[in-house]
Amino acid sequence: MAAERFATAGDAFVVVVNRSNPVSSLTGTELRRAVLGGAKQWGNGAGVQLGIIPKDVPETRYLASLFGMSIPDLFARIQAQVFNGEMRRPVVLRSSAECVAFARASEGAVCIAEDRPPFPPEVKLVSIH
Amino acid sequence: MIQPPLPRGLRRLVPTVSLALSSAVAWAAPPAAPNFSGGSTAPPPSPDGAAPASLGDVTPKGPAVPTGPGASPAPSPSDASAAAPTGEATATFPVWQVPTFSSDAIGALSNAIDLTLKMYGDTGLAVRNNDYQPWPTGTSNPNVYAPGVWNSFFAPRLDLFGAADVAKLTFLTEVMFEAENNEIGIDVERLQISYLFTNWLRVRAGRTHVAWGYYNDTYHHGNLFELTTSRPYSVNFEDSLGIILTHNVGVGIDGTFDVGSTGSIRYDAEVGNGRAADITAVDMQFAQKNQKDVNVRLRWIFSNGLIIGVNGLRDVVPALGGPPGVLTRPVTEELIGGGHIVYMENHAHVDIEAFAMRHNPTGAPSTNIFGGFAELGYAVGPLTPYVRAECMRFPASGDIIYQYAADSPQGILVGNASVYAGVRDFSDLRVGLKWLAMPQLALKLEGERLGRGTGGPVLATASQSQEIATAKAAFGFW
Numbered sequence: 001m002a003a004e005r006f007a008t009a010g011d012a013f014v015v016v017v018n019r020s021n022p023v024s025s026l027t028g029t030e031l032r033r034a035v036l037g038g039a040k041q042w043g044n045g046a047g048v049q050l051g052i053i054p055k056d057v058p059e060t061r062y063l064a065s066l067f068g069m070s071i072p073d074l075f076a077r078i079q080a081q082v083f084n085g086e087m088r089r090p091v092v093l094r095s096s097a098e099c100v101a102f103a104r105a106s107e108g109a110v111c112i113a114e115d116r117p118p119f120p121p122e123v124k125l126v127s128i129h
Numbered sequence: 130m131i132q133p134p135l136p137r138g139l140r141r142l143v144p145t146v147s148l149a150l151s152s153a154v155a156w157a158a159p160p161a162a163p164n165f166s167g168g169s170t171a172p173p174p175s176p177d178g179a180a181p182a183s184l185g186d187v188t189p190k191g192p193a194v195p196t197g198p199g200a201s202p203a204p205s206p207s208d209a210s211a212a213a214p215t216g217e218a219t220a221t222f223p224v225w226q227v228p229t230f231s232s233d234a235i236g237a238l239s240n241a242i243d244l245t246l247k248m249y250g251d252t253g254l255a256v257r258n259n260d261y262q263p264w265p266t267g268t269s270n271p272n273v274y275a276p277g278v279w280n281s282f283f284a285p286r287l288d289l290f291g292a293a294d295v296a297k298l299t300f301l302t303e304v305m306f307e308a309e310n311n312e313i314g315i316d317v318e319r320l321q322i323s324y325l326f327t328n329w330l331r332v333r334a335g336r337t338h339v340a341w342g343y344y345n346d347t348y349h350h351g352n353l354f355e356l357t358t359s360r361p362y363s364v365n366f367e368d369s370l371g372i373i374l375t376h377n378v379g380v381g382i383d384g385t386f387d388v389g390s391t392g393s394i395r396y397d398a399e400v401g402n403g404r405a406a407d408i409t410a411v412d413m414q415f416a417q418k419n420q421k422d423v424n425v426r427l428r429w430i431f432s433n434g435l436i437i438g439v440n441g442l443r444d445v446v447p448a449l450g451g452p453p454g455v456l457t458r459p460v461t462e463e464l465i466g467g468g469h470i471v472y473m474e475n476h477a478h479v480d481i482e483a484f485a486m487r488h489n490p491t492g493a494p495s496t497n498i499f500g501g502f503a504e505l506g507y508a509v510g511p512l513t514p515y516v517r518a519e520c521m522r523f524p525a526s527g528d529i530i531y532q533y534a535a536d537s538p539q540g541i542l543v544g545n546a547s548v549y550a551g552v553r554d555f556s557d558l559r560v561g562l563k564w565l566a567m568p569q570l571a572l573k574l575e576g577e578r579l580g581r582g583t584g585g586p587v588l589a590t591a592s593q594s595q596e597i598a599t600a601k602a603a604f605g606f607w
Contacts, residue, residue, distance in 0.1 A: 027390075029432045038385065038393070038430070041328050047297055068475065072511060075568035079605065080354045084347060085301050085321060085333075088294050089245050101224055120222035 013062040014115045015126040016103040020044050025127040032067050034110060036077055037087030042108060051091040051102045051111035052078070059096060059112040066128065244293040249351030252284040253358075253573075253601035261594045283308075288318075288350045297325040305350050309368075317413075318350050318376070329384035336413060339377045340397035340426045341440055342469040342482040344504075352603040356478055356563055358575045361502045361519050362555070363484065368409045370548050372500065372521065372531055373465060373484060374444060376411045377401035379421065385430075392431040395438075399424045403444040404463065407542055408530060420445045434474035440467040440484075446530055451538035458538050461530055462489040478506035478513060488530055496524040498531070502557075511565045519557040523549060554582040573601045 015031065017023060022043040026034070033039045034048050041047055053060050056071050064074040081087040091106075093099050096113035103109040104122040119125065258278050285308035292301040303319040323333035338346040345364045348355045365371035379401020386394045402412040403422030422445075428438035442465040450457040467484035483501030500521030506513045523532055528549075533539040535546040549555055561575030577597040 029392075033393070039328055040325050040331070041297075047294075047325060070510075072565055072568050073508070076354070076565060079568060080347075082292065083247070083290060083349060083351060083354065083605075085292070085299065085323065088299070089292060100222060104222065104224070 012115055013059060013112050015110065015128055016099055016113050016119070016123050017042075017110050017126055018046070018103050018107045019122050019124045020107050021046070021124060021126075023126055024124070025129060028066055028128060031110075031126075031128055035063070036067075037081040037084075040087070044107060046106075046108035047088065048110060049088055049091060049106055049108040050078075051093045051099055051106075051109055053093045053095070053099075054090075059099070059114065063112045245291065247290040247292075247605060249288040249290060249353055249603075249605040250284070250286050251352045251601055251603040252282070253599060254280065254282050255600075256280040256598045258596040286350070286352075290351065299323045299325070303350055327384075329386050331383050332380070333383070334380045336376055336378045336411070337381065337399075339374050339401075339424055339442075340381065340383065340399060341373055341375075341424065341442065342426075342467055342484075343436065343438070343471045343480050344482060345373070345375060351605050352601070353569075353571050353605040355603075356504060356506050356513060356515050357517055357559055357561060358573050358577075358599045358601045358603075361482075361504075361517070362557055363500045363502065363519065363521060364482075367411055372486070372498065373467075374404060374422065374424075374442065377403070377422065377424070378411065378413055378416075390432060392429065392433075395426075395428040395430055397424075397426040404446045406447040406449040408446065408539060409543055417447045418445060434472060436469070436471040438469045438471075440465070440469075442467075446488075449538040449542070451541050455536065455538055455541065458529060458533075459491040459493060461491070463487070463530070464489070476508040478504065478508070478515065480504040488528060490529050493529060494526070496526060496528050498523055498528055500555075506563070513563045513565070515559075515561055515563065517557075517559045521549075521555045523552055523555065525553065527551075548581075552581045552583070554580075556580040556582070569604055569606055571603045573599070573603065575599045575601070 015026070030039075034042075035050050039048060052063065054075065060071055060074070064071050067074065069077070078087070078090060082089050091102060091109075091111075093102060093111060096116070099111035099113040100119060100123055102111055103113075103124075104120055110126075115125075256278065257280070259276050260278075287306040289304045289306075290301070291304075292299070294300075300322050301319060302317065302321070305316045305318045306313050307316060308314075317336065319336055319338065321333055321335040321337045323331055325331045338349060340346050342364065344361060348360065352358065360366070360369075360371075362370055363372045364375060366375050377399055379399060381397060381399035381401075383395065383397040386396075388394055400421050400423055402416040403418075403420075405412045406417050422442065424440065424442040426438060426440045428436055430436050442463075444463045444465075446461045446463055448457055448460045464487045465484055467482065469480070469482040471481070472479040481501070481503045484499070486498040486500075487495060488498075489495045498521060500519070502517060502519035504515065504517040506515030531547055532549045532552070533547045534550055535541075540546050557577065557579050559575055559577045561573060564572045566572055575598070577599065579595045579597070581593040583592055
């Protein structure tokens with residue numbers, strides 16, 4: 001059984017969440033709210049937990065670009081939100097493979113991975129529009 | 130367990146703190162080796178269904194654990210990607226390895242409590258022109274307020290920020306080592322525990338920043354995140370001439386409601402000890418009154434990032450007596466209303482806030498204070514030029530709480546008159562440049578003119594003033 005797939009065809013990267021997450025598509029604004037602490041809980045009751053590669057890598061550039069931000073701006077915003085108590089400290093990842101593994105294991109996970117199928121059935125790819 | 134290198138100077142900390150720091154510094158220096166094993170089955174979720182992952186999860190914690198009979202040794206993540214099979218029947222995927230107490234007690238503890246410790250501070254140089262600022266202060270640092278032009282390097286703050294999560298329970302604290310009159314004092318500035326029930330209900334308790342306007346609880350003691358070199362006077366801290374209550378010791382709830390494509394509504398409601406009789410202090414253990422302050426904030430957060438909010442706060446400032454012969458300051462009801470408009474998207478930085486405050490002292494006439502500030506900036510790459518103008522208008526008759534004289538009970542307590550004493554209009558204008566050289570370091574260059582006037586248009590009639598030029602490096606490591 002392959003991962004439930006909703007990502008827009010042609011994207012080089014995908015937004016990955018746990019399969020138990022009821023979300024199948026998000027607007028850019030909704031994703032931003034989830035990633036930057038505006039929304040703290042998914043529909044399945046799990047707390048939102050961002051996983052991110054804290055470097056200037058394609059996955060992180062893609063995430064920043066979704067919000068119209070530079071990577072330093074994104075990191076500064078995340079740091080400020082953690083300092084504010086508005087979001088949990090992100091989980092540090094180092095690769096797309098770690099993102100997939102993280103999303104398999106954590107019900108609240110959200111992270112960016114390269115669009116390289118197949119993905120395990122325990123994760124879901126969320127389309128962004 | 131291989132620990133990532135700790136910042137210099139932290140290696141001698143006790144093991145418990147060292148553990149926390151190993152997670153904290155992983156942002157800056159992630160360990161080299163991954164923590165994966167091959168397998169096709171995800172590890173079981175934690176019993177409470179919460180995310181088991183934390184920074185500790187990516188720290189190597191010994192040999193990978195095969196997931197089944199005959200399982201091969203764990204491949205690296207790159208191996209897993211490269212060897213990704215094409216058929217479902219033979220698919221193997223990387224597994225998020227959560228250490229167990231039997232295999233790695235310290236790693237498991239790190240995962241369980243998800244503890245982090247961050248450090249913030251700032252240092253710099255300030256040049257002050259005091260020729261036109263004769264107002265009295267209680268500082269023992271003579272070059273700050275003595276006539277003439279004076280300069281001083283400064284490194285007055287170390288802010289330790291700790292945070293931990295267990296499922297939906299969150300703890301955070303800020304412990305400040307802060308110079309006052311050239312001596313370091315220690316304050317627990319924030320001590321907050323919160324539980325998230327759902328997006329529309331989070332309960333928090335402890336010592337928090339009052340949910341007032343935007344600035345007060347967006348920016349805390351780490352100056353790195355602020356655009357300017359210091360806070361607006363109206364929302365400055367209690368011991369730094371602040372007007373609006375900054376800290377609250379009590380309980381509060383907050384939450385967010387989606388309102389479709391237009392955005393969301395955020396509410397905050399708080400009850401706490403409120404102002405102490407000494408308005409420069411915070412009642413942390415024994416409140417000096419039974420009446421509590423009540424604060425409510427309501428915000429509309431539009432999907433384009435625009436925030437429009439309003440506040441209402443009621444508090445009672447206890448009476449404050451002095452030595453024999455000094456008139457006691459009466460119990461005073463404090464009512465504050467405020468509004469804020471904020472936009473922090475598309476490289477813009479706009480924070481406009483205003484307030485109206487009414488004091489109803491027992492047995493004395495009521496008075497009003499009006500004030501506000503506008504902080505504007507625009508980021509061009511890592512550079513953000515900015516300007517902030519702030520003004521406050523005090524009652525002609527003087528305010529009984531914040532315009533205390535040196536011989537009043539509050540003045541005697543703190544050793545000097547209020548910086549606002551005898552002032553009708555108080556103004557502060559700043560122009561500066563913030564350079565976010567890296568997420569951990571902001572360099573700021575700022576010019577400031579602080580004015581005290583006796584009436585008429587703000588700024589134009591400031592009869593007393595102080596000009597300050599500041600170069601500051603604000604930093605935070607996590």
